[in-house]
Amino acid sequence: MIRQFGLNEALFILSGIQATIALSLIAFAGGGLFGFVVALLRTAENKAVRRLAAAYIDFFQGTPLLMQLFLVFYGLPAFGVQVNQWVAVAIGLTLHASAFLGEIWRGSIQAVPLGQTEAARALGLHYKDRLVSVILPQAVRLSIAPTVGFLVQLIKGTSLAAIIGFVELSRSAQIVASTTYKPLLAYGLVAIFYFVLCFPLSRLSAMAERRLSVSR
């Protein structure tokens, strides 16, 4: 039976936004945690450690997100780990985010002039103190714009969970499109929902970038 496209259908699509936001936040938080470690390893003094972190980043930046999700989705069961779609997608996106955030934060850490590290070392500060009191406060400022920019990318990336069958914003639009035979309306509406979610963040990122470039 063909359903009419009414307020209920629009609300059904909108309800998918919860899963999209939840997934984005989980991947962003988890990715941020691991990404911080990746950034530290990527800027470590040990060369082998740096190489390893670089390879990790290269892998995630050199392969499609969809393949990364497929590998987790089909890979975990192959190793006897049965997880539901939620967990599989969350793990995939978290790993993805950790590599990208790691690379962004590596850039921010390395953008802090080397003289700062040398001065801190001359003052007798150890690695942890140098990092916490000298490098990170400056690096964090530099990282705000690209980090928020990546969050937009991540929110858009969660749409690929729909391909695995996970119901979020895109998948709920797919469902409505196929029950109402109004794909133009369904996909147009879901595009607007994504836009409302992403556009303010994009503006925020651009604003942060401008503000920093002025102060430099």
Next chain:
Amino acid sequence: MAYQFNFAALEPYWTQFARGCWLTVLLATLAITIGLVIGIVVALARRSQIRALDLAAVSYIELIRNTPFLVQVFFIYFGLPALGLSFSPWSAAVLALSVNCGAFAAEVIRGGIDAIPKGQYEAGRALGLKPLQIFRYIVLKPALRIIYPALSGQFILALLTTSIVSSISAEELTAIAQSVDTLTFRSFEIYIVATILYLTLAMLFATIFKAIDRAYFSYPVR
């Protein structure tokens, strides 16, 4: 219990994987080429004195950059037929990828044009060059040098984004991997192979682009 990998099951399909790689590279090349043309036009519109033109350009860029590619593909392939515009999966894929690349290319190109000091335009005008000549000789080439790294990054990104068009069953590497999956049921092995192929392609092109950059776009240092 350890998982028994069976890559041998995929061997009969290697020609299909090779074909998938070729189609993926073809898609990305078409997308970046058409996207570049769109990008130049839109970047020029962005600098236009006519407000409506500028507004249209900004709307296009922001709309594309703030919505997922998957939704763009679905909109074009499933949505546009309602307006009488029907596409084959492959043409819809090329169109969606080009429109997507165009928006990102426009921003990159605008950044390159903005990086040219104003004095250069004035010098060009003082020499009696026409606007188009100024753009071609004074703006385009130095701007190309600035935007080249970002554009080559854009190509790699397009290469990886093509995997998403498998969702409308446009034929490329991911779609072919999925069809091999339905024949062999070796999902994990198949996607490992596909992932390695994508990674190889991405690294290959990154190396080529770096070589081109060194050969043509670096300033001569003596």
